[in-house]
Amino acid sequence: MSSYLKTQGIVLKEAYTGEADKVITILSKDHGKMSVFAKGARRPKSRLVACTQFLCYSEFLLFKGKDMYTISSCDVIETFSKASNDIIKLTYASHIIDIVYDTVQEGQYAAKELRLLLNTLYFLFNSDKSPDLITCIFEIRYLCLLGYAPYVNSCINCNEGNIKNIYFSFKKCGFLCNKYECLLQDSSAIKLLPGTVKALYHIVHSETKNLFNFNVSKDVLEQLKSISNRYLKERFDKNYTSLDYLKKLKTTDLNGTDSKNPDN
Ligand SMILES: [Zn+2]
Known part of the structure; x- marks a missing residue:
């Protein structure tokens, strides 16, 4: 033994x-x-x-x-030590680690969680992709792993798949179309930009190896961030505050680095 x-x-x-x-x-x-x-x-x-x-x-x-x-x-x-002097990327990494720390249990088989974490850190530290986008992708995909995937295949109410104007409902955890009776399900549903719809679908459904292989416009990133933040907060009933530090950095502009700068 x-x-x-x-x-x-x-x-x-x-x-x-x-x-x-x-x-x-x-x-x-x-x-x-x-x-x-x-x-x-x-x-x-x-x-x-x-x-x-x-x-x-x-x-x-x-x-x-x-x-x-x-x-x-x-x-x-x-x-991942190339980043040890990159305070901004380390702050994003801390945020991501906090989420994993809170949600993985002792003795649990965690191969998928580990793989997603390693992939995320790899892109965070070895690519010039926006850390905000990488973090959104991680958060939404991680929620999917934990069984909280948002429903993004069609309208969650009428099941119509071919829809032009798509809304996101936090109450229903997925897409709603703009038919009156569907929007009645959640009057606070948010109208999505077409790029946000595509990004959400990709994050939920893509193969792991392709997960990070896309970029979005600044407007789409802002919408994706607000959806991801709120979805995470509501599912975990917790406010993750590590990234607040970056907002302070930004307002004082200590080092002139704009962490929101969208990449190529
Ligand atoms: Zn509908």
């Missing part, structure tokens, strides 16, 4: 403990969220320095102790 466990995982949180140790929380493919003890990881020469840092993705060999797992050895697979 081996007390060792081999798993791949990404660091969601790190906390200091003892004189030079850390307890990290990783998202692992086979066991969901795990708390792992990293002995001596804060010593500069420790072989655990890299693999116990926020956003580092590694293969871990863990030893099952009395209270929690301890890292026996690890091999770094991807660090």
